[in-house]
Amino acid sequence: MLGGTTLVAAADLVGAGVPAAAVPGTPQPAESYDLNDFLTEAAMPTANLITVTVHEDGTASFALPRMEVGQGITTSTAMLIAEELELPVDRVRVTLADARPELLYNQLTGGSNTTISTYTPIRVAAAVAKGALLEAAAIQLGDTVDNLRAKGGVVQAPDGSSVTYGELARAAAGSTTRAMEVRLKEPGEFRVVGVGQPRIDALDAVTGRKLYATDLQVKGALPTMVCRAPTLNGTPKRLRNKAAVLAMPGVRNVAVVDSGVAVRAETFGQCIDAIRAMKVDWVDGPVAGLSDADIVDELRAAELPLPTLPDNPLAKTVDLDVLFYFRSNSAMDTNSAIADVRPDRATVWAGLKSPITAQQKIAEALGLSQDAVKVHVVQGGGSFGRRLFFDGALEAAKISQAMGKPVKLMWHRADDARVGRGHPMATSRVRAVHANGEVLAFQQSHTSIETDFRHGLGEIITANSADLPGGLGNLGFAETVFELTQEVPYDFGVITQTLTETDDRFNTGSMRNIYSPDVRVAGELMVDRLAAAMGQDPYEFRRAHLRNDRVRAVLDTVADVGDWGRSMPAGTAQGIAIHKEYKGCSACLVEIDNRPQQTGRDIRDGVGGPRVTKVVFAIDVGLVVNPRGLEAQMQGCINDGIALALTSSMHLRDGHFLEASWDNYFYTRQWNTPPDVEVVVMASDSAQPGGAGEAGVAATFAAVACAFARAAGSVPTYFPVNHRDPLEFTPKPFVPPIPQSPTNGLKLTY
Amino acid sequence: MPRQTFVLNGKPTTVDVHDDVRVLWVLRDLLGVTGPKYGCGINVCKACTSHVNGRAFNPCSVRVGDLEKTDEITTIEGLADTVDGDLHPMQQAWLDRDVAQCGYCQPGQIMAAVALVRKVRREGRSITDADLDGIRNICRCGTYTRIREAIAQGERQM
Numbered sequence: 001m002l003g004g005t006t007l008v009a010a011a012d013l014v015g016a017g018v019p020a021a022a023v024p025g026t027p028q029p030a031e032s033y034d035l036n037d038f039l040t041e042a043a044m045p046t047a048n049l050i051t052v053t054v055h056e057d058g059t060a061s062f063a064l065p066r067m068e069v070g071q072g073i074t075t076s077t078a079m080l081i082a083e084e085l086e087l088p089v090d091r092v093r094v095t096l097a098d099a100r101p102e103l104l105y106n107q108l109t110g111g112s113n114t115t116i117s118t119y120t121p122i123r124v125a126a127a128v129a130k131g132a133l134l135e136a137a138a139i140q141l142g143d144t145v146d147n148l149r150a151k152g153g154v155v156q157a158p159d160g161s162s163v164t165y166g167e168l169a170r171a172a173a174g175s176t177t178r179a180m181e182v183r184l185k186e187p188g189e190f191r192v193v194g195v196g197q198p199r200i201d202a203l204d205a206v207t208g209r210k211l212y213a214t215d216l217q218v219k220g221a222l223p224t225m226v227c228r229a230p231t232l233n234g235t236p237k238r239l240r241n242k243a244a245v246l247a248m249p250g251v252r253n254v255a256v257v258d259s260g261v262a263v264r265a266e267t268f269g270q271c272i273d274a275i276r277a278m279k280v281d282w283v284d285g286p287v288a289g290l291s292d293a294d295i296v297d298e299l300r301a302a303e304l305p306l307p308t309l310p311d312n313p314l315a316k317t318v319d320l321d322v323l324f325y326f327r328s329n330s331a332m333d334t335n336s337a338i339a340d341v342r343p344d345r346a347t348v349w350a351g352l353k354s355p356i357t358a359q360q361k362i363a364e365a366l367g368l369s370q371d372a373v374k375v376h377v378v379q380g381g382g383s384f385g386r387r388l389f390f391d392g393a394l395e396a397a398k399i400s401q402a403m404g405k406p407v408k409l410m411w412h413r414a415d416d417a418r419v420g421r422g423h424p425m426a427t428s429r430v431r432a433v434h435a436n437g438e439v440l441a442f443q444q445s446h447t448s449i450e451t452d453f454r455h456g457l458g459e460i461i462t463a464n465s466a467d468l469p470g471g472l473g474n475l476g477f478a479e480t481v482f483e484l485t486q487e488v489p490y491d492f493g494v495i496t497q498t499l500t501e502t503d504d505r506f507n508t509g510s511m512r513n514i515y516s517p518d519v520r521v522a523g524e525l526m527v528d529r530l531a532a533a534m535g536q537d538p539y540e541f542r543r544a545h546l547r548n549d550r551v552r553a554v555l556d557t558v559a560d561v562g563d564w565g566r567s568m569p570a571g572t573a574q575g576i577a578i579h580k581e582y583k584g585c586s587a588c589l590v591e592i593d594n595r596p597q598q599t600g601r602d603i604r605d606g607v608g609g610p611r612v613t614k615v616v617f618a619i620d621v622g623l624v625v626n627p628r629g630l631e632a633q634m635q636g637c638i639n640d641g642i643a644l645a646l647t648s649s650m651h652l653r654d655g656h657f658l659e660a661s662w663d664n665y666f667y668t669r670q671w672n673t674p675p676d677v678e679v680v681v682m683a684s685d686s687a688q689p690g691g692a693g694e695a696g697v698a699a700t701f702a703a704v705a706c707a708f709a710r711a712a713g714s715v716p717t718y719f720p721v722n723h724r725d726p727l728e729f730t731p732k733p734f735v736p737p738i739p740q741s742p743t744n745g746l747k748l749t750y
Numbered sequence: 751m752p753r754q755t756f757v758l759n760g761k762p763t764t765v766d767v768h769d770d771v772r773v774l775w776v777l778r779d780l781l782g783v784t785g786p787k788y789g790c791g792i793n794v795c796k797a798c799t800s801h802v803n804g805r806a807f808n809p810c811s812v813r814v815g816d817l818e819k820t821d822e823i824t825t826i827e828g829l830a831d832t833v834d835g836d837l838h839p840m841q842q843a844w845l846d847r848d849v850a851q852c853g854y855c856q857p858g859q860i861m862a863a864v865a866l867v868r869k870v871r872r873e874g875r876s877i878t879d880a881d882l883d884g885i886r887n888i889c890r891c892g893t894y895t896r897i898r899e900a901i902a903q904g905e906r907q908m
């Protein structure tokens with residue numbers, strides 16, 4: 001507990017509740033010690049640096065050292081504080097903390113780890129605050145702490161006298177810092193945790209008051225955009241018509257930076273006009289001239305031979321080989337940031353999931369010391385892994401320095417889609433051996449274009465170790481992440497899963513659920529194959545081979561609720577799949593309609609294709625903080641899984657990605673989304689919460705893949721299944737790099 | 751510099767800007783009205799959806815010079831003022847269904863939903879599944895299921 005005029009309570013967790021170390025002898029590391037244990041342990045030594053503050057108006061506040069991007073962690077955090085502090089949720093304010101270097105590894109938002117790693121520290125801090133309030137109340141009310149009861153922000157004594165938290169805040173604060181022991185509530189005592197709670201920012205969201213980076217008004221930070229090269233990651237040589245561009249209406253500044261030519265103007269519209277007028281000489285990017293097929297060849301060449309499997313004359317070998325094309329994690333809110341760089345200091349506002357690394361890298365780029373760079377974390381309009389990096393913030397800082405002016409940088413959608421990060425192309429090969437109705441071995445070899453983990457753990461020491469020459473550091477990170485997240489929870493004899501990565505020329509990163517969606521798809525398609533080879537029902541086969549009761553329970557749930565095995569017309573089918581990660585497990589049952597009346601739908605500027613008509617999803621995350629938020633996350637993940645299976649990918653053609661907007665990159669739309677979605681949140685007696693933000697993508701993608709294979713009568717060899725269809729759009733030009741806004745909007749009103 | 755005049759959320763508004771600047775930038779960059787969001791600038795994502803004279807339109811695709819003095823622009827900020835009460839029934843439905851995730855697309859989704867209800871009413875009918883399938887507003891967080899539920903509620907209460 002810290003002194004001051006308001007009560008500030010901190011959690012001290014060092015040494016408490018250390019997760020179990022890896023148990024040797026289990027088939028796969030992720031089963032006993034996973035990525036979340038790693039992230040939680042990394043955050044633990046600094047967990048005591050987070051504080052809950054009680055104010056004289058009776059509210060509590062907390063600056064969360066994580067980033068809200070839609071996953072609902074500000075709401076779940078407010079619930080945890082409300083629970084332990086005995087305060088209504090609407091009197092808890094949760095903001096996002098600025099970059100705080102002293103937090104080291106404890107300011108990274110990723111791996112669906114927020115609730116897992118902050119669940120105890122936040123409750124401890126709230127409980128410390130409540131303890132201090134009770135002590136102060138005991139003095140004021142002339143009774144002992146044990147006799148008092150805190151509820152709804154009021155402390156009551158048995159004689160009926162009472163005092164509010166607001167009245168106690170100053171007295172409770174004391175003047176010295178001291179340690180205090182607390183008892184946390186047992187799950188059985190929870191009244192807020194576990195009860196569905198609407199988002200605390202919902203009213204702001206529906207009234208337009210919720211602010212994202214480009215909505216902030218910072219003095220002098222005028223709209224700024226960048227003209228980019230016609231090949232991916234090409235660089236500017238020179239701007240040939242600078243004077244003409246500067247003379248255009250509204251244009252104030254132009255500067256050549258390493259990523260392109262930046263323009264600052266009175267409106268973004270005038271930035272667009274300026275970019276379209278720019279005549280720039282470029283140096284080609286590193287993949288100039290290359291197309292999808294070249295990268296596929298490169299991946300094939302990087303594939304390691306599959307290991308030899310047990311030699312048994314009665315055994316049969318089944319092979320499966322699946323290719324996954326590039327996909328984009330572009331959010332609705334494009335890469336954007338405000339930067340105000342002065343000669344001796346800089347201030348940056350952006351949506352950042354690794355703000356400490358961002359602060360350090362920005363300082364390095366500007367030639368400033370780290371403490372001269374102030375980094376404010378702003379809520380983001382989606383992330384899907386994109387905001388683990390800080391491409392917009394770093395670029396904005398460089399532009400502001402080059403122009404000597406504050407800038408509000410916004411990436412055009414075309415750039416965000418084409419140049420922004422995404423999920424790398426990958427192949428996943430599975431080989432299984434079975435004999436006498438048993439699976440003897442299951443080998444999966446995943447080969448991928450490099451997944452960039454150079455954000456490290458949100459802190460520059462680890463970020464730089466991921467940046468060692470030759471990609472070795474990053475490969476180590478990638479392999480660690482892969483090994484700590486992947487698991488085949490079936491009794492399939494000798495199980496191995498390996499990762500090989502190659503080629504760092506693309507803009508990649510962790511896309512929602514990282515490796516798991518692709519790995520599960522290949523794995524679950526193989527499970528269906530094995531079931532068929534042995535003449536067994538896919539659900540019964542899974543059930544019989546699962547070695548985890550929690551996974552079996554979610555599988556049973558979707559089979560039951562979704563009426564697995566019901567008879568369906570030709571061209572339609574069910575699919576079922578499971579996944580285990582983030583301390584939880586999930587199962588998904590889908591129905592798909594692949595008949596011509598669906599696939600033949602003519603949709604302007606979009607694709608119809610096969611329609612997923614129904615989804616039943618069961619999720620067991622252990623202890624659930626906010627079931628309503630968890631359901632929402634699963635609903636979102638379901639739409640991601642469908643997109644990955646059926647419609648969403650990037651086409652690399654002649655050195656650049658073609659997809660430049662939502663009429664090219666076909667994320668799930670209303671005409672694709674299932675009309676019938678049911679999410680079952682499993683009851684759990686676990687005392688530990690699991691991760692939720694990404695947990696639904698893998699099982700959905702896999703279930704859709706399995707259903708599609710059944711409906712179409714053949715197992716797809718690549719995803720999304722429409723990738724090699726004739727393009728459904730005319731690619732937008734690369735020079736100029738961004739399209740002009742139309743002018744016919746008044747003719748299209750409804 | 752030309753003077754542009756129109757009615758914004760019930761108030762006559764004048765701003766000095768060239769005719770061909772799109773209304774979205776006039777609202778966001780010059781007037782500080784940031785409820786309508788940028789998501790594409792080419793009338794595809796629908797994040798900027800607002801109303802002109804009560805009908806849905808996309809300000810990224812309209813030149814400010816094409817607005818008449820009497821044109822009434824309503825953004826999400828002005829939606830509640832078109833009804834009695836603190837919130838429009840569609841906003842309330844969005845709260846009741848807890849639709850928003852990141853929230854970025856939601857002002858546009860709500861404005862589109864209100865216009866859709868008005869449109870089907872003009873046509874003397876109510877919203878069908880085909881109407882819902884036809885909504886073009888993208889939500890990258892994938893909140894479609896709750897959007898559909900909220901529109902059903904909002905339609906009943908409008």
Ligand code: FES
Nearest residue numbers: 789790791796810
């Ligand atoms: S920004 Fe207007 S439709 Fe996308």
Ligand code: FES
Nearest residue numbers: 852853855889891
């Ligand atoms: S709520 Fe995030 S884009 Fe719709």
